[in-house]
Amino acid sequence: MPSAEASADALRRALSALLDGLPPRQAAGAVERLIANYRGATPTDAPILRDRADVAAYAAYRMPATFEAVRSALEAFAEAVPGWTPGSHVDVGGGTGAATWAVTATWDGVRPVTVLDWAEPALALGRELAAANPALAGTQWQRARIGAALTLGSTDLVTVSYVLNELADTDRAALVDAAAGAAQSVVIVEAGTPAGYARVIEARDRLVSAGFRIAAPCPHSAACPIAPGTDWCHFSARVSRSSLHRQVKGGSLPYEDEKFSYVAATRLPATPSPARVVRRPQIRKGQVLLDLCEPDGRLSRTTVTKRHGDLYRSARDTAWGDPWPPAD
Structure with a gap:
């Protein structure tokens, strides 16, 4: 398995180089605006990320944490399907490509990769960052509206990270169904909140109904044993912060803990963890x-x-x- 830490270091270096000319105060201001304006609705006429400054700030703010959360989910999935390597990968709503970096940190080799997102500035910046990762050479960065109208071609792996929260109910269901119809394996990551967990469980149920088996985190494909509204299943990933990252996020610690919920489902033979x-x-x-x-x-x-x-x-x-x- 590739070195996750080496991939994380390469991503941090790429982000630092990218943000070298952007004053931290400007980046922090853009992050505050993006958080304040976030509404959780599907973008219509204009993406939430409007321009390069927005996207650069967002990348510094979110990419390291998204990378670590997705990498943790993929690592658990890889342990359940030892010996399998995805021959192709589609990242839905991938923005600047954090999940594509996580895939290259989990499995060696170069594969056809397609990143789909509605925000053109995010795709452009993701393409620029990917130049620092040889495994992402040839990645296709395509603008697409993420929702009920989305169609996906056949692929080995579909990742959907921190996207379902932006979609209406019907669009969420349609996206999960499209992923199930296109891929051998689907990995979905959401925020580690009660609402994020609820979206993951909804997606999990649809994937099981479509004939997938759960590879991780659950050691079974039966219904989740947590009674709705009583608790939520989530996990934590440690994220190292660069000095610039600390400035953008307004923090002082050299690390943070990213809470996330996820499901990894597959049509492949899988051996989930004993517990x-x-x-x-x-x-x-x-x-x-x-x-x-x-x-x-x-x-x-x-x-x-x-x-x-x-x-x-x-x-x-x-x-x-x-x-x-x-x-x-």
């Missing part, structure tokens, strides 16, 4: 408490103590989102 850690492990004196989603479709809490020997040591090293028990 999945769905909360941050609680490490106490002589024991570790693990909250798990089980292969029989239920939630449970497992206590691993020093008496379990090597398993206890593994539990102390286990992170939120990891499979359990760890592979030998």
Whole structure:
């Protein structure tokens, strides 16, 4: 598997080079405007990202976190389908291409890649950034309205990251159905909020109904055991911040934690994890408490103590989102 950290470093360098001439105060102002103007509706006459300054600010603000969230989801998917490598990839609503970078961090090789998005400035900037990643040479950056009218050609992998929140209900359903009809495998990532989780579960149900099996994060393809409105399933990815990133986001820490929900579904043979850690492990004196989603479709809490020997040591090293028990 390629080095995810090397890919992340390459992306950070590309972003820094791109933003070299944009004053951090201007970038931060553009980010604040974009957040304030965000309405969660499908763009009609004009995209939310209007020009290069908007897109550059957005890239600095969101690309590192999107990359890490999608990469985490893809890594879990790759573990469930060992030996498989996508021969082609379509990124729907991909904007500046964070998910395409995550795919190259997960699987070696060069493949046909198409990025579809409504915002032409985002596509142009994504193309510029991709010049720093040899695996993205030849990527097609195509303007397309993301919604009910979208048609997709046959492909091995479709990614949809942080897009469903921008769509109306009918457009969300149509997009998931289009992905299911075009791809062997579909990976969908949304914000790790109750609303984001609800959109992921909606998409998950449609994919299962279309004949897909769930590869990750769930260890089963049955209904989610979380009662609607009581909780939500989400995970966390650590994101390193460059100095420019800290300036744009107004933060001081050298890192942030991106919360996300996701589903990875496939028509391929898949071996999901035996169970999945769905909360941050609680490490106490002589024991570790693990909250798990089980292969029989239920939630449970497992206590691993020093008496379990090597398993206890593994539990102390286990992170939120990891499979359990760890592979030998």
